[in-house]
Amino acid sequence: MKVGIYFDLRNPPQWRGDWSRLYGFTLEMCEEAERLGADSVWFSEHHFFEDGYLPQPLTMAAAAATRTRRVRVGTAVVIAPLRRAVQLAEEAAIVDLISNGRLELGVGAGYRPVEFEAFDADMEQRYRTTDAMVGRLRELWSGGKVLPPPAQDRMPIWLGYGGPQGARRAGRMGEGLLSVDRELVEPYLAGLAQGGHPAEAARMAGSLPVFTTDDPERDWATVSRHHAYQWDSYRRYMTEGSAAAPPRAIDPERSRAHGLAPGMGNLLYGTPEDNAPAIRAHLAGMPVETVFFWVSLAGMSEEMVAAHVRTICRDLRPLLA
Numbered sequence: 001m002k003v004g005i006y007f008d009l010r011n012p013p014q015w016r017g018d019w020s021r022l023y024g025f026t027l028e029m030c031e032e033a034e035r036l037g038a039d040s041v042w043f044s045e046h047h048f049f050e051d052g053y054l055p056q057p058l059t060m061a062a063a064a065a066t067r068t069r070r071v072r073v074g075t076a077v078v079i080a081p082l083r084r085a086v087q088l089a090e091e092a093a094i095v096d097l098i099s100n101g102r103l104e105l106g107v108g109a110g111y112r113p114v115e116f117e118a119f120d121a122d123m124e125q126r127y128r129t130t131d132a133m134v135g136r137l138r139e140l141w142s143g144g145k146v147l148p149p150p151a152q153d154r155m156p157i158w159l160g161y162g163g164p165q166g167a168r169r170a171g172r173m174g175e176g177l178l179s180v181d182r183e184l185v186e187p188y189l190a191g192l193a194q195g196g197h198p199a200e201a202a203r204m205a206g207s208l209p210v211f212t213t214d215d216p217e218r219d220w221a222t223v224s225r226h227h228a229y230q231w232d233s234y235r236r237y238m239t240e241g242s243a244a245a246p247p248r249a250i251d252p253e254r255s256r257a258h259g260l261a262p263g264m265g266n267l268l269y270g271t272p273e274d275n276a277p278a279i280r281a282h283l284a285g286m287p288v289e290t291v292f293f294w295v296s297l298a299g300m301s302e303e304m305v306a307a308h309v310r311t312i313c314r315d316l317r318p319l320l321a
Contacts, residue, residue, distance in 0.1 A: 001025060001288070001290075002039035002291075003039055003290070003316070004040030004041060004042055004290055004292030004296045005030075005038055005040075005041055005292060005293060005313075006041075006042045006043075006117045007029075007041070007042070007043050007054065007295065008053050008286040008294070009022060009023065009043075009060070009294075010053055010054075010230070010299055011051050011299055012051065012299040013051070014229075014285040015299035015300075017275050023063075026116060027063055027067050029305060030064045030067055031067055031068060032068055032309055032313075034069070036296065036309070036310060036313035036314050037121065037313050038309075038312070038313045038317070039071060039317075040071050040072035040073070040074055040104065040290055040292060041064055041073055041074070042073075042074040042075065042076045042106070042292050043075055043076070044077065044214050046115070047114075047116055048112075049120060049233065049237065051172060051233070051299065057075040057076075057078055057093065057149075058075060058078060059094050059159070060222050061062070061073045061075060061093045062094065062095045062098050062099075065098045065099035065103075066098060068106075070102075071102070072102050072290075073099050073102050073103055073106070074103070074105070075105055075106045075107070075159075076110070076158075076160065076292070077107050077160035078106065078107050078210070078233040079109070079115065079135075080126070080130040080133040081108075081116070081133075082110065082116070083133075085136040087288060089137050090139065090146055092150065093146055095154055096150040096151045096152055097150065100301070103152070103155060104152070104205075106159075107132045107157065107158070107159065107160060107216070108159070108178070109127050109160075109161070109166075109304060110126055112237055112238075112240070114140070114241070115242075118193050130159070131321045133175070134157055134175060138157075140316070146160065147170075156176060156203075157176065158166070158179060158180040158203075158205060159177055159260065160173050160179070160180035161177065162181065163180060164184060164301045167184035168188065168190055168191035169191060171187070171193075171197070171202075172192070172195035173191075173195060174190040174197045176204075176205060177202075177204045177205075178204075178206050178218070180204060180205070180206040180283060180286065180287060180288055183280075184204075185286055185287070194251070195233065203260070204287050204289065205289050206290075207292050208268070208282070208291055208292075209258065209265075209294075210259070210264055210267070210275055211268070211269050211294075212262075212271065212272055212308070212311050212312055212315070213269075213270075213307070213308070214267060214311060215271075216274075220256075222300070222304065223269065223307055224256075224312060225252075225253055225299075227250070227255065227265075228249065229251045229299070231255075231264065231265035231296045232247075232249055232250050232252045233298070234264070235247040235264065235265070250265045251268075272311060272319055273292070273319070276316060276319035279291065279320060283321060286312065293312055295309050296308070
């Protein structure tokens with residue numbers, strides 16, 4: 001099992017620090033993670049969050065690529081419908097060249113109306129647009145229409161779909177599924193078969209809601225506050241502009257009690273020795289290549305983030321090998 005770390009570069013108002021320092025420190029953590037044995041670093045995307053959530057993951061991936069030599073550099077995800085195919089093909093190709101063939105391109109459909117409005121994109125067609133984007137990227141790269149070409153002959157593309165229909169479509173296209181949800185394995189494998197791809201071609205990867213520390217009770221007061229902010233903001237932005245009632249605030253104690261059980265906002269929290277068996281059990285029997293973990297929960301201090309990188313890479317990763 002390969003292990004990676006995951007960044008969204010949030011800088012919440014109540015814990016706001018210097019923006020330049022946040023980005024520079026994140027690159028330092030990419031270097032440190034590589035030094036400590038991490039297999040990959042991943043970057044996410046959103047627009048117009050109050051905390052400045054990373055809006056351009058490929059730009060950040062390019063920066064991380066210049067500061068590392070071995071780790072894979074991934075996006076989880078680029079919101080595909082907000083971009084034109086040629087733009088995305090060219091940007092990804094350049095990142096792949098800068099990294100000497102280390103890019104893992106995760107794409108997704110998005111869900112926030114305000115983001116689609118800002119980019120003049122059609123939200124109702126977002127899944128169709130994302131599917132079509134994958135085919136168009138393959139065509140542009142293989143047909144010599146985009147120059148310079150990527151360093152990799154076949155750049156890994158991951159579809160960040162969270163439901164059975166999307167998993168089936170990812171399989172039909174023969175691409176990786178950026179999810180570690182056990183409920184999606186069957187439709188994904190069925191899609192691979194429908195597309196004429198062997199079952200051995202199945203590739204899954206994704207993040208798990210896990211925080212690992214050498215002293216759970218010491219850190220819980222801080223972790224619980226940042227975890228609650230992270231998931232309360234996600235839930236709030238998922239319902240913005242709709243008639244739905246505002247979501248109830250996350251109860252961190254309830255989240256911790258449920259661990260990796262299905263449910264938005266649940267959190268597996270504990271020592272490496274506590275968390276590793278639960279992670280292995282969760283992933284058992286699935287064609288998962290890589291699992292990655294948030295290293296900062298919405299504006300954590302540098303000290304806590306650096307400690308978390310060390311704990312994931314030095315202590316947890318060997319237990320998942």
